[in-house]
Amino acid sequence: xxxxxxxxxxxxxxxxxxxxxxxxxxxxxxxxxxxxxxxxxxxxxxxxxxxxxxxxxxxxxxxxxxxxxxxxxxxxxxxxxxxxxxxxxxxxxxxxxxxxxxxxxxxxxxxxxxxxxxxxxxxxxxxxxxxxxxxxxxxxxxxxxxxxxxxxxxxxxxxxxxxxxxxxxxxxxxxxxxxxxxxxxxxxxxxxxxxxxxxxxxxxxxxxxxxxxxxxxxxxxxxxxxxxxxxxxxxxxxxxxxxxxxxxxxxxxxxxxxxxxxxxxxxxxxxxxxxxxxxxxxxxxxxxxxxxxxxxxx
Numbered sequence: 001x002x003x004x005x006x007x008x009x010x011x012x013x014x015x016x017x018x019x020x021x022x023x024x025x026x027x028x029x030x031x032x033x034x035x036x037x038x039x040x041x042x043x044x045x046x047x048x049x050x051x052x053x054x055x056x057x058x059x060x061x062x063x064x065x066x067x068x069x070x071x072x073x074x075x076x077x078x079x080x081x082x083x084x085x086x087x088x089x090x091x092x093x094x095x096x097x098x099x100x101x102x103x104x105x106x107x108x109x110x111x112x113x114x115x116x117x118x119x120x121x122x123x124x125x126x127x128x129x130x131x132x133x134x135x136x137x138x139x140x141x142x143x144x145x146x147x148x149x150x151x152x153x154x155x156x157x158x159x160x161x162x163x164x165x166x167x168x169x170x171x172x173x174x175x176x177x178x179x180x181x182x183x184x185x186x187x188x189x190x191x192x193x194x195x196x197x198x199x200x201x202x203x204x205x206x207x208x209x210x211x212x213x214x215x216x217x218x219x220x221x222x223x224x225x226x227x228x229x230x231x232x233x234x235x236x237x238x239x240x241x242x243x244x245x246x247x248x249x250x251x252x253x254x255x256x257x258x259x260x261x262x263x264x265x266x267x268x269x270x271x272x273x274x275x276x277x278x279x280x281x282x283x284x285x286x287x288x289x290x291x292x293x294x295x296x297x298x
Contacts, residue, residue, distance in 0.1 A: 031084060038080045046073055053125060112167070113150065119166035120149035129169060129176065134184075134244045136175035137164055143245050157248065177244040183216060184244045188254050191232030193268045198225060198233065204261050205237040212257075214250045216240040232270045 050069045123129050124147060133144045135154060142154030142162050152164045168174060177184050192201050202223045209221035221239035228234070237254070241247055262269060 035081055035084050038084065039077055042076045042080060043073065046076070112165070115167045116150040116165050119170045120147070120151075123147065123152070123166060123169060124149075128179075133179065134177035135164075136177070137162065137168065137172075141177075141245070157245065183240050183242050184247075185238055185240050186244070186247050186251065187236045187238045188251050188258070189226070189234065189236045190255075190258055191229055191234050191269060192262070193270045194233060196233060196267050200265060201233075201235060201267060204265065204267075205235060205258070208254055208257050208261065209237050209239045212239075212250065212254055214241055214243065214246070216242065231272050 046069055129135075129144065129147060129152065131144055131147060135142060135144060137154070140156055140162055142156045144152060144154045146153040148166075150166060152166055152169070154162050154164065156162055190205075192198075202225070205223045206221060209215055210217070215221060216239070219240050221237060224236045224238060226234040226236050241250060259269070261267075
C-alpha cells in the first residue's frame, strides 16, 4: 500500500513539474502529456472515420481520401494544441487578432476550393457519378474518365478534355445520360412536303431504324407524327442505343439513308418558303417618268 502511495505521489509530482513558469501561464508536464494523448486520440478517430467512409468504395476512390484526411489530421492537431494551451492559461487573443485578416483573406480565396472538395467527397461517397458516365455540361457532351476531389474530367466527342468543378454537379442542372442505365432514347427529325403519303413515310422511317447498326431491337423504334409545320409535315424516328457518346455517327448514317429512300419514293423534303398575297382596292397606278435632255436647249 505504501509503494502504491509513493507511486502516485511521484506521478503527481511529475505531472506538476513546471516546464514554463510565467506570471499568468504555467506549462506543466501534464499539459504536454494531455496534448500527446489528445493527438493520439484524434489520429485514432480519424482513421476509424476514414475506414467507415471508404469501406464500400473501390480501391481507386479510397486513395482519393488520403490527402483529405491528411489535411484534416493536421487541422485537428492545431485545434487540439490551441484549446489545451488556452485552458492552461496561454493568452491566444493577440495571436488570433493578428491572424484575423489573414484568415478572412484565406476564407474568401479558399471558399470555392472547399466547396469543390466537399462536393467531390459527396459525389464519390454516394456514387452519383461514375467513371464512364455520359454527361452534358454547358451543351457539351462528354464521357467521364476521371473523378478527383476538386474536379471531374470528361472527354468530349471531338477528343477534347473538359474540366468540370465538382460543385457544378450539386448547384447546376447537369444531364447524366447513363445515370439509370446505359441505354438512352435518341431521335432523328425530318420534314416532308404537304401532300406526301404519311403512311409510306412512317414505314420508310421504321424500316431504316430497324436495319440501322447500333440501334437496339428492344425497345422497338417508333415514329411520331409531331406537327403540321409552316412548310412541312414534321416527323421523328425515335430509337434506343447503348452508346450515347457515339450517337452523332448513327444519326448521320440514318440521314443519308433517309435522303436516299425519300428520293427513291419521290418524297420531297421541303425548304422554308412563304406565299405573299397582295390585296388592293383598285388598279395599280403607274407613274410615267418623262426623260428630258438637258443641255443644248433640247
